[in-house]
Amino acid sequence: MRRSIATVSLSGPLTGKLSAIGAAGFDGVEIFENDLVAGAPSPEEIRARAGDLGLGIDLYQPFRDFEAVPPALLAGNLRRVEHKFAVMERLGATLLLVCSNVSPHSIDDDALAAEQLRLLAERAAGHGVRIAYEALAWGRNVDDYLHAWRIVRMADHPALGLCLDSFHILSRETDPYAIETIPAEKIFFLQLADAPRLPMDVLYWSRHYRCFPGQGDLDVAGLVAHVLRTGYDGPLSLEVFNDVFRQAAAMRTARDAMRSLVFLEEAAAGRLGEAARRLGEASRPASLVPPPPPVSPTGFAFAELSAPRTGPLSELLTALGFRRAGVHTHKPVELWQQNTARILLNTGNAESQDGPALAAIGLETPDPAASVKRAEALLSPVLPRWRDPHDAPLDAVAAPDGTDLFFCRTACPGHPSWTDDFAEDRRDPGHGEITHIDHVALTQPWHLFDEASLFYRSVLGLRPHESLELPDPYGLLRSRAVSTADERVRIAVNVAHVGHVGPHEGTSDVAWQHAALASTDIVATVRRFRAAGAAQLIVPDNYYDDLEARHDLGAERHRLLRELRLLYDKDEHGEFLHFYTATSGRVFFEVVQRIGGYQGYGAVNAPVRLAAQHAPRADHGGTSRSP
Numbered sequence: 001m002r003r004s005i006a007t008v009s010l011s012g013p014l015t016g017k018l019s020a021i022g023a024a025g026f027d028g029v030e031i032f033e034n035d036l037v038a039g040a041p042s043p044e045e046i047r048a049r050a051g052d053l054g055l056g057i058d059l060y061q062p063f064r065d066f067e068a069v070p071p072a073l074l075a076g077n078l079r080r081v082e083h084k085f086a087v088m089e090r091l092g093a094t095l096l097l098v099c100s101n102v103s104p105h106s107i108d109d110d111a112l113a114a115e116q117l118r119l120l121a122e123r124a125a126g127h128g129v130r131i132a133y134e135a136l137a138w139g140r141n142v143d144d145y146l147h148a149w150r151i152v153r154m155a156d157h158p159a160l161g162l163c164l165d166s167f168h169i170l171s172r173e174t175d176p177y178a179i180e181t182i183p184a185e186k187i188f189f190l191q192l193a194d195a196p197r198l199p200m201d202v203l204y205w206s207r208h209y210r211c212f213p214g215q216g217d218l219d220v221a222g223l224v225a226h227v228l229r230t231g232y233d234g235p236l237s238l239e240v241f242n243d244v245f246r247q248a249a250a251m252r253t254a255r256d257a258m259r260s261l262v263f264l265e266e267a268a269a270g271r272l273g274e275a276a277r278r279l280g281e282a283s284r285p286a287s288l289v290p291p292p293p294p295v296s297p298t299g300f301a302f303a304e305l306s307a308p309r310t311g312p313l314s315e316l317l318t319a320l321g322f323r324r325a326g327v328h329t330h331k332p333v334e335l336w337q338q339n340t341a342r343i344l345l346n347t348g349n350a351e352s353q354d355g356p357a358l359a360a361i362g363l364e365t366p367d368p369a370a371s372v373k374r375a376e377a378l379l380s381p382v383l384p385r386w387r388d389p390h391d392a393p394l395d396a397v398a399a400p401d402g403t404d405l406f407f408c409r410t411a412c413p414g415h416p417s418w419t420d421d422f423a424e425d426r427r428d429p430g431h432g433e434i435t436h437i438d439h440v441a442l443t444q445p446w447h448l449f450d451e452a453s454l455f456y457r458s459v460l461g462l463r464p465h466e467s468l469e470l471p472d473p474y475g476l477l478r479s480r481a482v483s484t485a486d487e488r489v490r491i492a493v494n495v496a497h498v499g500h501v502g503p504h505e506g507t508s509d510v511a512w513q514h515a516a517l518a519s520t521d522i523v524a525t526v527r528r529f530r531a532a533g534a535a536q537l538i539v540p541d542n543y544y545d546d547l548e549a550r551h552d553l554g555a556e557r558h559r560l561l562r563e564l565r566l567l568y569d570k571d572e573h574g575e576f577l578h579f580y581t582a583t584s585g586r587v588f589f590e591v592v593q594r595i596g597g598y599q600g601y602g603a604v605n606a607p608v609r610l611a612a613q614h615a616p617r618a619d620h621g622g623t624s625r626s627p
């Protein structure tokens, strides 16, 4: 289907928006009047620019406060619209969006609205223009699509139809099922936006918090399926008013928008198939082009840290029970291993001068080539397959925060494996209690949080969990986990603070990242770690006093948790024990033990961790080396 986007969804001047929209592969645009009026290029120049980029001008909008006005205001409205028709002719646009009247002058009279819209449609037809009438969720008298449809039906003019907008319909929790009763030829345009569920005034919600489908909580795919079941074959057009996207780089937002649309079409095709099966119909051929299906990752192959030198990290890993298992044949990279938990230490990366950082994650997948095809179809930046001509091929894409994601098939006979590039070391890999990487936590720049959730959801097929806000001493940390259905791959996506007001003047945003390691016996792991004199994040006594109030775990267990500075959580499935290492550069490790089927991440303890990470040592917080 034709893919379009409203210029209001992007930042910058109109010509820059058009370039970004063209580069992302859209077919058309909705020109927002403000974008045209505020810029210098003439309508003819905009038309030519769009044409050069292969973009059609699918809609011009919005025309406001037209219908159901007292007769005295009608002449002025008709005069106003003649000017719009003239601009549209110069633009080469033939569809005008008229949104439902919000003015206190408008009259609650459907017959009057229909009569005036009919007159408008007649005038429009004389200019070769059609009118798409949209019910704004906050329209004075018309705020619901079925009401708009009754008026359009009453007006009964071929140049008058509807514009359906997923936000206005879903925000008001109107049932989208009745869309199927509208004839396709009366749906002139379809606008799509998602939004997080927020209890606020709908106008404010719409103007500031819309997001691309797949980034919020609304069932946009279900709505699209209803529209397609009418036989609608016009554009799928994104119309997103969002404070963050208005400031972000247009090229990046446009790419994110296209990813959202590709993913949405896949979901809508799925919903159409389900509906057809349910109703025993042959599934309707919709001209949707779904991307190659997602290949679910089956685990973590490795986490790669870049560091100026290996020393401190190898001490830390040794204390956790890891052994150096291999050294890269021709690069300064070491492989540290314990069972299937693998950490790569890379000292060849010039960017790591600020200390260690999590540079890459290896994901196990049954079919790396298919994983990368999926990523490519969803507009992810695919990285060169060979980082070096001598290396085994490795398919990789860049995640939104810049972390490289490698698709791996580790040590599978008959397939090249990244481990072939490592010469086995003298020592055995460790066989301690740490078995695998439980999850990784990445910190996104604040303006890429929505992009990141959509990326993991669409490219890797991970399911989003609830979004959380965690207090730390200098702000709120937004965090959302995404995981495979079987929870073997879990990624916590955190957002860094906006402008950091840290304990030390001039400190920059904290963008910590960590890898959480699963232990089958965390008491043994922490005892070994402490005995090695390694630096553990020290949790204050106050935490343990409060823990005793919150949970009755028996005196002995409370004493042990306090002694070993382990943190505790439980959910309806089981229990969770964890501790953190000191931070090195941007990175720290967490060791976790899931008892029973505990499904969370210990989020309740995150504020304590964050406070301890910020705390100066004299404050009895921070990190300490155990005796």
Ligand SMILES: O=C(O)c1ccc(O)c(O)c1
Pocket (backbone or CB within 6 Å): 061, 062, 097, 099, 134, 136, 165, 191, 206, 207, 239
């Ligand atoms: O917020 C508005 O005014 C507005 C304008 C045009 C639209 O298509 C819309 O959905 C909202």
Ligand SMILES: [Mg+2]
Pocket (backbone or CB within 6 Å): 134, 165, 191, 239
């Ligand atoms: Mg709209």
